[in-house]
Amino acid sequence: MFNRNEFAAQSTRLKYFEYFLLKMHAFFPANKNLYLNDLSVLKCQKLLFFTVAVNTQSKLHKSVLGNEIFNDFKAYQYGPVEETIYNSLKEQNNELSHINLTFKKSELKFDRAGLQDVINGIADSGILDREILNLIDSSINDLNKKNPFLVKYSPFNLVELTHKWRCWSFSYQKNPRSPILIADIENESMTFAL
């Protein structure tokens, strides 16, 4: 169930990231008490990037996520990585208040059946800005409309897809791990499918 104290103890960005991650988990339904997902560290980073990119196209609250919350994307070899989130996670061994991230998947610290309760718990706790949470929700929905299969893409395909984005190759060619500017993302002719 929702663990308020542990959740509140994290940095604000990680809180939003954890909320985003829990919302991603909702795309992987539990089947006969068996819960399978492949939301690895790498995959979450790529999906986060696409969600932020979709937000730059919304009419209301344009680029709010990219400007205010997840504003530290760098061009890594395998595509964009939100470095602040990545470093914070690394420091705490890829462990969040409700999720453990690994290289192959992420493990929920609670029963999968309670996923929606935890998401509601975070939303109703008053710890995070409700408007930003709504913005994450709507961006995920928009992304899902663009390509409903994107969440199920293998990490290889996600890497390949990000390599098609000019904002990544532009920054990467300049210098590996150099920042990807939000303005470049806004001007990207975005592709969400291989």
Add this chain to the structure above:
Amino acid sequence: MFHIQKLQLDLERFLKYGTPYFNLLNTFTPANQINSFNGILDRLFIHVNLSILAGEYAEDFELTKAEIENAKDSLSGLLNFAEFFVTNPLLLKLSYNAVKIIENSLTTYESLTHRFRQITHPELKSSYLYNDDDLSEIENYSRSLLSKHNKILYDDFNPQKTLEAYKILIINVHLAALDLNCKPSQPNFHRLEYIENTLADFYSEPEFTSYEFIFVLIQKAKFLKLKIVIRFCQEQKEFGSNLNIVQNSTIKTIQDLIDGLEFEKLKTLLKYSFCHYIETDENDLEILNHFKASKLEVDSYQKRHISIKFYKDIKPDVKELEKVVDQFENDVYPDNEQFNIYANNVCVNYANNNLFSYRLEHDKKIDYEEVLNCYSRVQKVRNATKINNYFPELRFLKYLTNQLKTLLDGNNVIEDSNLINIYLNKCDELIFNYKNNINWTKYNHSYIFQLPFNECLIENRFTKKAGLRHLFISSSMILPLNIDNYYKEQESYANQITVYNSIKNTINNLKIQSKKLDKEIELNDKKDIKFIEILGLFCAISIFVSASILSFMGTQLDNKIANISNSSKTLRQEYYHGTMEFVISTGAILCAFLGLLIVIFNRKTLNRGMVLALVIMLILLIATCNNINS
């Protein structure tokens, strides 16, 4: 341990010892880093190839599938690991390339497992129709993956080698696919010949010295190619000629080519199929020798295959055939041995089809009812096993068309027309089923007999040298079906049946006409009786009249003669004149009457005019008599 498990184990090891390994790699020169990665890649690549050659997907489908999934997971783990822990840009690129190539290889392997599943689970009506052309689909898919490699390969790997290694994997998948479902066509023959030559080139390259399995692959390609050649030979034999192959400008017989194989077991299998499929006295003798001196296990499927051939064609014995059918039907395999269950299903059909065919050919006393019973039994087997082969229809059609021919050539065509109708209705139904089942077979079924997994394995010094657990040859001694021939046969039966149907319609018309004719004859017979009645009556009246006149004339004559003798000569002359008139007029009327009768008989009709004429004649006759009397 399965080769695919070894791959997974290797990947896990990399993941586990990733940090020290990359730390170690960091101390290498770039050239050595690349070499090191090439070595790893070779090792992983060989695992994938060996897993396909050993038929692990057939040995334990679920396990292999799960291990492929696990390996893919591990690869994604390695990708994650590299992204976050490897800082050296060259090593990052190398890692990505290596991981991506192995991932592509596994995807190619997966396409084979899908194909395998489609073939061994005929009950799963998949939307994918894997047929011969699908090989090119796999090829194209793999090529599109390869083109992605080209983009990422930069100068780090030896791109040529990687591409070639990938080609070897595709060839491996192709050969496995052809071993599962193959059309003995010229394009496939050339494809296999091309594969054989390409592999021979790779095998001689120094870069592939560690790829010992290529030699095994070459043998497999040769073996599959020779099967197609034997099928060609069989087709040529039907025209009474032998087939020789021109290879490197020399003419070779099929036996030369078989002897060119390095694997003894493959040679034995091919020699056996040659004897089985090409029916000559020598080959029958060979089968007999195989049967007698067979060192095979008593209950092996291969032994049962020989038994069926022996008891059906060489020494016909229905009891023994039934025994073999029972043996197949009594085999039970656990649920997880899906390949063996499939093999058993195929063989149960094969044995039952042969029994059915035997009965139709050898059992002279068999009646139609019994044939129907046998057919429904075969159908039941087919429905239960979902192996929708077309052989029962083919045999039944052959039987029925022969029966129809005999009936139509016979003298009792009209009497037999009901039976002809029944046969032809059945033929229409059979043709429909035959067509459907050929279509099914085209996509799902190339080999009409299937050995269980453990009988499909080959182990020898070459497989050992390649590090291979065993070589899996699923099609064993069975030649692939040439489905086109059966389409032609279907067409020819359909034509024959159309002709028979039109003959049947003609017979039915004739039958209707003949019935009509019979009715008319009956009706005419009745009319004749009526004429005879009328004639009888007329004759009776005329005889009565004549008789009464004659008797009257007799008494008159006596009186008149008495009188005349006393009377004058003139009177006597008058009397004789009157008598003459009477005789002449009666005669004339009777002649006219007879004329009328002839007309009536010829026309076989009686109209009013004629009746009137008869009556007038009667009145005239009476009038004449009266005239005489007076």
